[in-house]
Amino acid sequence: xxxxxxxxxxxxxxxxxxxxxxxxxxxxxxxxxxxxxxxxxxxxxxxxxxxxxxxxxxxxxxxxxxxxxxxxxxxxxxxxxxxxxxxxxxxxxxxxxxxxxxxxxxxxxxxxxxxxxxxxxxxxxxxxxxxxxxxxxxxxxxxxxxxxxxxxxxxxxxxxxxxxxxxxxxxxxxxxxxxxxxxxxxxxxxxxxxxxxxxxxxxxxxxxxxxxxxxxxxxxxxxxxxxxxxxxxxxxxxxxxxxxxxxxxxxxxxxxxxxxxxxxxxxxxxxxxxxxxxxxxxxxxxxxxxxxxxxxxxxxxxxxxxxxxxxxxxxxxxxxxxxxxxxxxxxxxxxxxxxxxxxxxxxxxxxxxxxxxxxxxxxxxxxxxxxxxxxxxxxxxxxxxxxxxxxxxxxxxxxxxxxxxxxxxxxxxxxxxxxxxxxxxxxxxxxxxxxxxxxxxxxxxxxxxxxxxxxxxxxxxxxxxxxxxxxxxxxxxxxxxxxx
Numbered sequence: 001x002x003x004x005x006x007x008x009x010x011x012x013x014x015x016x017x018x019x020x021x022x023x024x025x026x027x028x029x030x031x032x033x034x035x036x037x038x039x040x041x042x043x044x045x046x047x048x049x050x051x052x053x054x055x056x057x058x059x060x061x062x063x064x065x066x067x068x069x070x071x072x073x074x075x076x077x078x079x080x081x082x083x084x085x086x087x088x089x090x091x092x093x094x095x096x097x098x099x100x101x102x103x104x105x106x107x108x109x110x111x112x113x114x115x116x117x118x119x120x121x122x123x124x125x126x127x128x129x130x131x132x133x134x135x136x137x138x139x140x141x142x143x144x145x146x147x148x149x150x151x152x153x154x155x156x157x158x159x160x161x162x163x164x165x166x167x168x169x170x171x172x173x174x175x176x177x178x179x180x181x182x183x184x185x186x187x188x189x190x191x192x193x194x195x196x197x198x199x200x201x202x203x204x205x206x207x208x209x210x211x212x213x214x215x216x217x218x219x220x221x222x223x224x225x226x227x228x229x230x231x232x233x234x235x236x237x238x239x240x241x242x243x244x245x246x247x248x249x250x251x252x253x254x255x256x257x258x259x260x261x262x263x264x265x266x267x268x269x270x271x272x273x274x275x276x277x278x279x280x281x282x283x284x285x286x287x288x289x290x291x292x293x294x295x296x297x298x299x300x301x302x303x304x305x306x307x308x309x310x311x312x313x314x315x316x317x318x319x320x321x322x323x324x325x326x327x328x329x330x331x332x333x334x335x336x337x338x339x340x341x342x343x344x345x346x347x348x349x350x351x352x353x354x355x356x357x358x359x360x361x362x363x364x365x366x367x368x369x370x371x372x373x374x375x376x377x378x379x380x381x382x383x384x385x386x387x388x389x390x391x392x393x394x395x396x397x398x399x400x401x402x403x404x405x406x407x408x409x410x411x412x413x414x415x416x417x418x419x420x421x422x423x424x425x426x427x428x429x430x431x432x433x434x435x436x437x438x439x440x441x442x443x444x445x446x447x448x449x450x451x452x453x454x455x456x457x458x459x460x461x462x463x464x465x466x467x468x469x470x471x472x473x474x475x476x477x478x479x480x481x482x483x484x
Contacts, residue, residue: 299426
């Protein structure tokens, strides 16, 4: 049985971007691609992560790998696998990097298992990754691949999509665990400067913000009739009226229809015109879905208007997140304990993930139908659901943590200084659900901000600059004593 899976990504025409980003930005992207092709000289770029579905990293790779393929740059995507213990270890690392010490420190036994699991994956990775190829490793699940790949001549970049703006005992423990594994990497990429550990050499660090794709199934234009048809198929809308086809366009350009329902826990459904507050995220304690639910129940339901939808992936379909089912179960139990008036206006929605394009179209329809979007994270690496909602001209109420701060500029949404302040969150939600003219004004400004700063051309150009530093220099030595 193979440990390493090859993800086949359809070619995505870059020309689609030109009418959106304008001629000057498009020509800049084309020049950057020409430079990368020359510098690679036939060598390939390999993205390596731990899942092909679920979460922002996999979604971005689906898009960016498709665009780079269309630019005739050799690129591939490989997914490593592990056993339950491996993913428990990496989930604890994920939580620790976000400052959560639950589960205690990771010791020698965990390090040995982590190393042994990745060593087994390395054997199969070397069937594809050749000396001189660029290995772009994503997140803690792949850090242990840096040294073995560097030893055979690969040019290794480790890309960390997560982090917090501060340090505590938990974050220091996580970086202490990872540091010995990262010596083979020549460059390190983070989403924000604040996430970079102090011991990393500044001249080997690049800051690259993630991006969204306006033509992906998650962000493409959908008219109101199509949105309502998709929501009716999901089972989250009451009285949708005559059904239009629930159509969407797949990444390969084929037109398809949403056919799968969601699993919905609710005592009521909003009508087509009812205002809706939506949060879409993994079932992860750091996303604080339970906090959103209680803030809405306490501050919006009594005398306020609108419904709350908490939407996440089917907990059976995210292989690298063993906590998802537990967090969803906790939310379900807490929902059942709410007063009847709150249960009638709060919905828990799990979306099937077996077809990632269809899942993305479902999220797109939910975001386009929402009046207001929430991202009340307790910690956040970047949180592209914020940019996705803003692209659809929706205001976002977000916690002032991590990359959410970078995305919600002044006049485009509401940033809450304390992510645990349920009263402030509930008041902000009630205000925007009631004053829909203000919500629409903020939403228009939000769309313009994302167009300027968070589309794929900017993302790819920054990667082109990074690759230029690799292909123009010599490989770094793999020092067994750790990083310089």
